[in-house]
Amino acid sequence: MSRTRELQHRWQTVMMENYGTPPVALDHGRGATVWDVDGREYLDLIAGIAVSTLGHTHPAVADAVTTQVSRLGHTSNLAIHGPGVELAERLVAITGRPGRVFFSQDGATANEAAYKIARRHGWTKDPAGGSLEIIAAEGSFHGRTMGALSITGNPAKRIPFDPLPTPVTFVPYGDADALASAVTDRTAAVFLEPVQGEGGVIPAPPGYLAAARRITAAHDALLVMDEVQSGIGRTGAWLAGDAASPDVTTLAKGLAGGMPLGACIAHGEAGLLLRPGDHGTTFGGNPVSCAAALAVLDTIEKDDLLRHATDVGQALAEGLAGVDHPLAAGQRGAGLWRALLLGEPVAPAVETAARERGYLVNAVRPDAVRLAPPLVLTPDEVERFLRDLPAILTAAQGDS
Ligand SMILES: *Cc1c(COP(=O)(O)O)cnc(C)c1O
Numbered sequence: 001m002s003r004t005r006e007l008q009h010r011w012q013t014v015m016m017e018n019y020g021t022p023p024v025a026l027d028h029g030r031g032a033t034v035w036d037v038d039g040r041e042y043l044d045l046i047a048g049i050a051v052s053t054l055g056h057t058h059p060a061v062a063d064a065v066t067t068q069v070s071r072l073g074h075t076s077n078l079a080i081h082g083p084g085v086e087l088a089e090r091l092v093a094i095t096g097r098p099g100r101v102f103f104s105q106d107g108a109t110a111n112e113a114a115y116k117i118a119r120r121h122g123w124t125k126d127p128a129g130g131s132l133e134i135i136a137a138e139g140s141f142h143g144r145t146m147g148a149l150s151i152t153g154n155p156a157k158r159i160p161f162d163p164l165p166t167p168v169t170f171v172p173y174g175d176a177d178a179l180a181s182a183v184t185d186r187t188a189a190v191f192l193e194p195v196q197g198e199g200g201v202i203p204a205p206p207g208y209l210a211a212a213r214r215i216t217a218a219h220d221a222l223l224v225m226d227e228v229q230s231g232i233g234r235t236g237a238w239l240a241g242d243a244a245s246p247d248v249t250t251l252a253k254g255l256a257g258g259m260p261l262g263a264c265i266a267h268g269e270a271g272l273l274l275r276p277g278d279h280g281t282t283f284g285g286n287p288v289s290c291a292a293a294l295a296v297l298d299t300i301e302k303d304d305l306l307r308h309a310t311d312v313g314q315a316l317a318e319g320l321a322g323v324d325h326p327l328a329a330g331q332r333g334a335g336l337w338r339a340l341l342l343g344e345p346v347a348p349a350v351e352t353a354a355r356e357r358g359y360l361v362n363a364v365r366p367d368a369v370r371l372a373p374p375l376v377l378t379p380d381e382v383e384r385f386l387r388d389l390p391a392i393l394t395a396a397q398g399d400s
Contacts, residue, residue, distance in 0.1 A: 003037040024355065029056025032374045032381055034360070042355070043381055045373045046362045050197065050229050050337065053254040053296050054305075055374035060295040061257040068291035076282050083290035090297055091265055094238045095249065100271035102264045103285025107228035107252035108143025110262035113279060114191070114224045114248045115147040115165075117266060120273035121222050122188030135182050135190040135221075137173035141198035142191060142226055151191050154198070174204055176211035183215050189222040189248075190215075194241030197229035197372075200365040201332060201339035209244035222247040222270055228262070229253050229337075233300050233375050236310035236335035254375075257296040261289035300375070309336040309375045312382060316371065319386035327393045329367075336375055339368040340389075346396050353395035357388055 001009075007025045025037045032055050034044045044056070054061055068083065075081050088101035104110045115134075122132040136142070140153040149157065150164035153173075158164065171178045173196060183190060192212055196202040209225075216223040225246035231239050232254040239249065247270040252262035262284070266273070300306060313336040320331035320340050327350075329343040342350065347363035354361045354369075364370035373381075 007037060023352070024360070031055040031058075032377045040358070042358050042360045043385060044360045045371045045377075045385065046360050047372055047374045048258065049253065049362070050234055050372035051253045052258045052374050053232060054257050054299055055376045056258075058257065058295075058299065058376070060299045061259075061292050064291040064295035065259065065288055068288045073288055074283075074286060077280055077284075081287045081290070083287045083294060084285045087285075087290045087293050087297075088263075090294065091251070091263055095242055095265060095267070097245070097267050098271075099265050099267040102266075102274065102279065103290070104252070104262035104264065104281060105260050105284050105286075106143075106262045107226075107250065108145040108148040108262075109281065109284065110228060110250035110252050110264045111142045111148040111151075111191070111224075111226060112145055113264040113274070114189075114226075114250050114266075115151070116279055117248055117264070117270055117273045118189035118222055118224065120275075120278070121270065124273065125188075125220055126186075131186045131188055133167045133169065133184070133187045135169050135171060135179070135187055137192055137196070138170045139173050139196055139199035139202070140170075140191070140193055140226075141196070142193075143228075173199070173202065174208050176208055176215070179212055180215050183219050183221055185219050187216075187219055187221040189224050191224045191226055192241070193226045193228075193230065194239075194244075195230045195235060195334055195337070197337075197370075198364065200368040201334075201337055201370055203332065203334050204241075209241050213244040213246070216247075224248040224250070226250050229372075230334075231255065232296065233306055233309050234335055234337045234372065236306055236313055238306065240334065255296065256289045256293040259289040259292040261285070261293055303376075305375045312336055312377055312379055313338070315379055316382050316386075319382065320389075323386070323389055323393070325390045325393045327397055328389075333371075336371075336373060336377065338371045339364060340371065342367045342369065349396040349399045350392060353392045353399060356395070357392055359385055359388070359392070 004025045027037045092099045102113045123130045136151040138153040142148040153170045171182045223246040225241040231251040248266045329341040345366035351363040362370040
């Protein structure tokens with residue numbers, strides 16, 4: 001029996017069934033390449049769901065983590081530590097506006113902090129009744145905890161856990177008129193992704209985020225930009241939605257290059273709504289994760305990876321758009337974050353066929369295959385994938 005099969009058997013006995021059984025068991029990695037426990041090599045075009053920004057085992061991250069864990073691995077929130085303060089300063093500087101940061105462990109808990117800020121805002125603007133309504137988009141994903149789940153516009157994920165915190169109204173993503181009709185003086189906040197990730201890598205139409213800013217400002221509602229997947233270089237910019245000047249921005253996935261870390265950045269009044277005692281976490285903003293994030297930010301700057309992600313992303317987009325195969329139906333996305341669109345709902349078969357030929361990709365929707373590779377992906381690696389893609393699609397057609 002292969003090592004993979006053996007681990008799958010053991011997994012099926014001791015792990016809860018929420019993920020199903022993953023088809024691959026990874027052992028080690030370098031750059032954009034990973035090897036499984038049976039020694040098979042893969043080009044990693046999904047990077048642990050847009051997380052491994054610098055690829056695998058990047059020396060800057062490995063050194064930062066090793067140095068910090070050998071010096072001081074944990075403080076809790078009872079003490080200040082240098083890497084946390086420095087990282088908060090760097091993130092605020094990236095937004096270009098004064099702001100304040102709360103560090104969490106991941107994307108859902110960054111959005112929980114934003115949710116609490118929204119509740120505080122609703123009670124501040126309307127102390128008698130509370131203007132607590134939240135507006136979010138259909139097809140959105142904000143996380144699996146109960147607050148973040150309540151604003152996730154995917155009924156299959158949400159309904160099994162009803163009742164969730166209310167009131168929440170879902171509007172079609174990208175439709176500024178629908179948003180304008182939904183937001184009222186009772187609205188506490190609007191939560192939007194600048195590019196919907198789990199929804200299928202769908203960029204906001206031009207002008208939509210700016211319209212959201214105008215609409216929320218007119219009703220004294222907060223605009224919360226969920227950049228958990230889009231932030232930290234994924235789209236070729238540090239942030240994908242910051243031009244709209246949101247009140248709150250959340251980050252996580254790519255922030256610490258694979259270490260668990262989330263951040264909720266708030267500006268102006270929104271940065272002061274959580275009062276002492278209102279919120280907290282034992283592990284959030286752990287010094288090792290913060291040191292890793294600083295290494296990620298430094299390396300993106302030093303190696304000009306925003307430009308690299310833009311250029312390589314462009315090459316990938318052009319290649320996907322030009323794939324000569326009856327299944328291929330175009331592409332969409334931004335930067336180094338793309339969905340290959342399919343003429344038939346066979347994305348799972350494409351994911352499997354790609355893996356069998358040495359590529360890790362993700363069937364994000366039935367008819368869309370998501371690519372979110374490390375930002376260090378090389379043009380040669382893109383070319384190799386594009387060369388093999390028609391054969392992968394043909395194999396998927398045969399399997400499905
Ligand atoms: C992944 C994701 C989350 C949830 O992050 P977790 O770290 O899985 O809790 C929230 N928002 C967006 C946009 C995401 O892509």
